[in-house]
Amino acid sequence: MSGLRLWPVVASDVATRVDAIVVVLLLITGAVLALVLALLLTFAIRYRRGSSARRGALPELVQKEVEIGWTAATLFLAVFIFAWAGATELGLAKPSGDALEIHVAAKQWMWKTQHPNGAREIDALHVPRGQPVRLLMTSQDVIHSFFVPAFRIKQDVLPGRLTELLFTPTLTGEYPLFCAEYCGTLHARMGGTITVMEPEDYARWLSAQPEGDDLGHEGRALFVSLGCSGCHAGNGPVRAPGLAGIWGRDVPLEDGRIRRVDEAYLRDSILQPRRDVVAGYEPRMPSFAGLVGEDELIRLVAYIRSLPGGQP
Amino acid sequence: MSDIAAGQPVPGEAHPRQGLRGGPSYLTAEHGLAAWFLTTDHKRIALLYAAALTVFFFIGGAGAVAIRMELFTPAADLLSADGYNRMFTLHGTVMVWFFLVPSIPNTFGNFLLPLMIGAKDLAFPRLNLFSWYLFVGAGALLVGALVAGGVDTGWTFYTPFSTGYSQSYVMAAALAVVLAGFSSIATGVNFIATVHLLRTPGMTWFRLPLLVWALYGTSLVIVLATPVLTLVLLLIVAERAFGLPIFDPALGGDPLLFQHLFWFYSHPAVYIMILPSFGVISELVTCFSRRQVFGYTFMVYAILWIAVVGFLVWGHHMFVSGQSLFASLVFSFLSFVIAVPSAIKVFNWTFTLYRGQITFEAPMLYALGFIGLFTLGGLTGLFLASVPIDVHVTDTYFVVAHFHFIMVGGAVSAFYGGLHFWWPKVTGRLYPEAWARFAAVLMFFGFSFTFFPQFVMGFLGMPRRYQVYPPEFQIWHVLSSSGAVLLAAAYLLPMGYLAWSLIWGERAGEDPWQATGLEWRTSSPPPRDNFRAVPVVDTGPYFYHPDKEGPRHDRREAHQNQGHET
Ligand code: HEM
Ligand SMILES: [Cu+2]
Ligand SMILES: [Cu+2]
Numbered sequence: 001m002s003g004l005r006l007w008p009v010v011a012s013d014v015a016t017r018v019d020a021i022v023v024v025l026l027l028i029t030g031a032v033l034a035l036v037l038a039l040l041l042t043f044a045i046r047y048r049r050g051s052s053a054r055r056g057a058l059p060e061l062v063q064k065e066v067e068i069g070w071t072a073a074t075l076f077l078a079v080f081i082f083a084w085a086g087a088t089e090l091g092l093a094k095p096s097g098d099a100l101e102i103h104v105a106a107k108q109w110m111w112k113t114q115h116p117n118g119a120r121e122i123d124a125l126h127v128p129r130g131q132p133v134r135l136l137m138t139s140q141d142v143i144h145s146f147f148v149p150a151f152r153i154k155q156d157v158l159p160g161r162l163t164e165l166l167f168t169p170t171l172t173g174e175y176p177l178f179c180a181e182y183c184g185t186l187h188a189r190m191g192g193t194i195t196v197m198e199p200e201d202y203a204r205w206l207s208a209q210p211e212g213d214d215l216g217h218e219g220r221a222l223f224v225s226l227g228c229s230g231c232h233a234g235n236g237p238v239r240a241p242g243l244a245g246i247w248g249r250d251v252p253l254e255d256g257r258i259r260r261v262d263e264a265y266l267r268d269s270i271l272q273p274r275r276d277v278v279a280g281y282e283p284r285m286p287s288f289a290g291l292v293g294e295d296e297l298i299r300l301v302a303y304i305r306s307l308p309g310g311q312p
Numbered sequence: 313m314s315d316i317a318a319g320q321p322v323p324g325e326a327h328p329r330q331g332l333r334g335g336p337s338y339l340t341a342e343h344g345l346a347a348w349f350l351t352t353d354h355k356r357i358a359l360l361y362a363a364a365l366t367v368f369f370f371i372g373g374a375g376a377v378a379i380r381m382e383l384f385t386p387a388a389d390l391l392s393a394d395g396y397n398r399m400f401t402l403h404g405t406v407m408v409w410f411f412l413v414p415s416i417p418n419t420f421g422n423f424l425l426p427l428m429i430g431a432k433d434l435a436f437p438r439l440n441l442f443s444w445y446l447f448v449g450a451g452a453l454l455v456g457a458l459v460a461g462g463v464d465t466g467w468t469f470y471t472p473f474s475t476g477y478s479q480s481y482v483m484a485a486a487l488a489v490v491l492a493g494f495s496s497i498a499t500g501v502n503f504i505a506t507v508h509l510l511r512t513p514g515m516t517w518f519r520l521p522l523l524v525w526a527l528y529g530t531s532l533v534i535v536l537a538t539p540v541l542t543l544v545l546l547l548i549v550a551e552r553a554f555g556l557p558i559f560d561p562a563l564g565g566d567p568l569l570f571q572h573l574f575w576f577y578s579h580p581a582v583y584i585m586i587l588p589s590f591g592v593i594s595e596l597v598t599c600f601s602r603r604q605v606f607g608y609t610f611m612v613y614a615i616l617w618i619a620v621v622g623f624l625v626w627g628h629h630m631f632v633s634g635q636s637l638f639a640s641l642v643f644s645f646l647s648f649v650i651a652v653p654s655a656i657k658v659f660n661w662t663f664t665l666y667r668g669q670i671t672f673e674a675p676m677l678y679a680l681g682f683i684g685l686f687t688l689g690g691l692t693g694l695f696l697a698s699v700p701i702d703v704h705v706t707d708t709y710f711v712v713a714h715f716h717f718i719m720v721g722g723a724v725s726a727f728y729g730g731l732h733f734w735w736p737k738v739t740g741r742l743y744p745e746a747w748a749r750f751a752a753v754l755m756f757f758g759f760s761f762t763f764f765p766q767f768v769m770g771f772l773g774m775p776r777r778y779q780v781y782p783p784e785f786q787i788w789h790v791l792s793s794s795g796a797v798l799l800a801a802a803y804l805l806p807m808g809y810l811a812w813s814l815i816w817g818e819r820a821g822e823d824p825w826q827a828t829g830l831e832w833r834t835s836s837p838p839p840r841d842n843f844r845a846v847p848v849v850d851t852g853p854y855f856y857h858p859d860k861e862g863p864r865h866d867r868r869e870a871h872q873n874q875g876h877e878t
Contacts, residue, residue, distance in 0.1 A: 048671070182777045188781070272564075
């Protein structure tokens with residue numbers, strides 16, 4: 001044990017900003033607590049039975065006005081803290097364009113992570129210092145939660161859905177990763193290590209990893225073997241939209257809604273095609289729910305993303 | 313004010329009139345097992361509840377002991393991984409639904425509500441008895457499930473774990489909780505009807521003691537929220553037993569739907585657990601300060617405000633669940649708003665002491681301890697209501713500490729405070745004061761010692777529901793487990809001396825505390841029908857001194873009872 005720690009390590013941009021609110025809130029709540037305790041003690045001692053303190057009616061000041069006064073004061077304080085915390089949260093939620101995207105798949109009781117070049121890790125994640133990181137997470141069974149105390153980040157990882165986390169590591173070192181949502185027998189052992197490295201070290205580490213095929217390549221193979229290309233390549237019996245260049249665009253749907261093409265949209269299109277039918281097309285695409293696993297979905301999405309604009 | 317003197321007991325005088333007013337006391341009125349198990353007397357039913365709750369408190373407590381022993385070291389020493397999970401599920405399920413929710417309403421509420429409003433009984437005495445049987449039946453089902461092998465979902469039953477993955481007795485536990493819910497609804501309906509229909513002449517709404525208001529607010533919340541719990545648990549059974557696709561995404565369901573429905577009940581449920589203790593604390597503080605409750609009407613509105621806004625904040629349990637940021641911010645805002653009435657209550661209790669004639673009998677010590685612990689518990693709620701901080705501390709020991717400060721430091725302390733305060737009324741005996749003061753102080757320190765370290769380790773990142781943990785957290789767990797030993801002693805001690813007092817305790821007079829409420833205007837213990845004659849009320853509650861004055865400087869003011877008998 002390396003001494004008694006009273007404050008968790010600060011190792012990300014999020015941590016710095018969260019800690020600032022924590023400190024101010026500690027001061028405010030400390031003051032309120034001290035006030036209440038001081039009043040309780042003073043009154044209890046001063047007005048104990050038999051003391052000679054003045055009793056009788058309450059002074060004018062301590063009548064209704066004071067009641068309205070502290071109702072207003074607490075309300076004001078509450079709204080102030082809310083506004084500040086809310087503004088911080090909105091600031092944290094801003095996605096940044098050049099983030100390093102890492103896919104995380106959770107299952108009872110392990111974390112699988114995969115880097116953009118295909119390198120995989122289990123119960124571990126290496127990231128470069130100073131580079132924004134975006135985790136795209138999904139679960140293969142129950143709900144888990146990705147929690148790194150040193151970064152002050154936590155996000156539940158749900159089956160059948162993608163959730164994401166944004167952060168920029170700021171301090172090199174090894175930090176524990178916990179699963180924070182109870183997920184069954186070995187929940188307490190579903191942890192791992194996050195290693196923050198200098199960017200050069202990260203690059204070296206990454207190149208030393210066994211060459212995984214990158215996600216997009218694997219996705220292309222799946223696109224063919226699952227039969228997607230039969231419709232989507234343009235000359236099959238079914239008229240289906242081309243997928244090249246759709247990433248990031250807004251797609252008009254049959255029912256008049258418009259959706260931005262992102263991970264969530266692509267997943268929906270593959271698993272529940274009836275939900276968002278592209279305007280001008282028949283709802284002929286079959287659902288692949290149950291046929292493609294989480295790993296495969298991630299690859300298909302990566303493949304569609306990697307398609308350049310123009311014709312497929 | 314002509315009748316202040318009438319029926320005014322002289323302090324300290326033993327009352328040989330014991331049980332004479334209005335016939336024999338409810339304890340001796342009838343004999344035999346059937347007279348207890350088929351009784352419709354609200355006071356006897358309160359005791360039946362008290363017996364059942366004591367059993368559940370011990371079962372839940374055994375779970376806590378197992379958890380704290382296991383956590384003494386970072387490794388798994390005593391329990392298997394599944395064993396530990398079953399233990400905290402047992403602890404949470406039993407403590408929430410079989411101890412805290414029914415604790416104050418079904419014991420003190422049952423006993424005192426009719427007495428405080430001058431009624432002979434609750435509006436539906438047989439429904440009252442029926443709700444006890446439902447409760448015991450539900451408890452038996454739960455204990456059956458626990459003996460058969462236990463449940464490992466946590467008291468929160470999150471899907472899809474509970475519907476598709478858990479290999480334990482989820483359905484039996486869920487049905488037990490559903491039945492317990494029906495029992496609370498029955499009590500809630502009964503209380504609401506009683507307050508509306510059976511107030512004695514002159515007992516207008518704004519003359520009701522705050523405990524009655526608190527029980528009334530609680531009953532409204534119970535009646536409106538519990539059906540949602542029933543529904544969501546039945547949906548769990550439907551998915552688990554019949555494969556109906558509701559929550560499991562593999563079947564096309566939505567797991568977050570479960571969380572929304574669950575917390576739509578369970579957040580109001582925390583107010584079901586704490587509102588009654590607000591009522592109890594108000595009664596205690598005013599009586600031992602000899603002053604009218606500061607800002608009575610504000611206290612009433614605060615109760616109602618909490619009861620209403622409590623329904624609108626459930627999403628603060630879901631900031632990291634994947635709900636939209638916009639939703640999170642709205643729920644965060646509403647959560648801050650609901651902190652205000654709680655703050656008002658704390659200030660008002662504090663200012664009730666101002667210019668009082670305060671004495672420090674055990675109930676008052678419990679009340680002062682409550683105010684301190686509740687304030688800290690409430691203030692940490694502000695951290696949790698701030699989205700970016702909550703993201704870090706949710707599902708860690710910070711949250712465990714927060715809800716224990718409120719539900720154990722708060723509600724359980726209030727329960728013990730009320731127990732001492734009304735013990736003379738319920739049993740006709742006085743408890744030994746010195747022991748009781750010692751127990752009250754021990755409970756405060758034992759509690760703080762147990763749960764304060766959990767704030768620190770939670771903020772450091774110790775997740776909840778972990779049987780094994782990194783060694784750097786051990787120091788905090790050791791502190792917490794050691795404090796728990798003191799706390800356990802403080803909980804057990806009163807059981808000893810209170811039992812002792814049943815036989816050897818001094819006889820209590822009608823009104824040993826010189827309190828104002830109607831419940832003190834009858835013998836201790838009260839007769840079967842509560843009052844010799846219908847009491848009539850012509851003042852507000854807490855008439856410890858005339859409205860525009862205060863207690864005298866030199867001595868305790870003679871108080872005026874709220875009602876007099878016709
Ligand atoms: C007296 C009334 C009490 C109530 C109503 C109560 C309630 C609860 C609830 C609702 C939980 C959450 C269970 C869950 O995680 O699913 C919990 C957890 C816990 N309680 Fe209590 N509790 C009480 C007393 C105690 C006492 C006296 C102790 C310690 C001696 C204790 C120790 C714990 C611990 C350590 C946990 C966390 C378990 C974990 O997350 O691994 N509780 N309690
Ligand atoms: Cu987990
Ligand atoms: Cu809540």
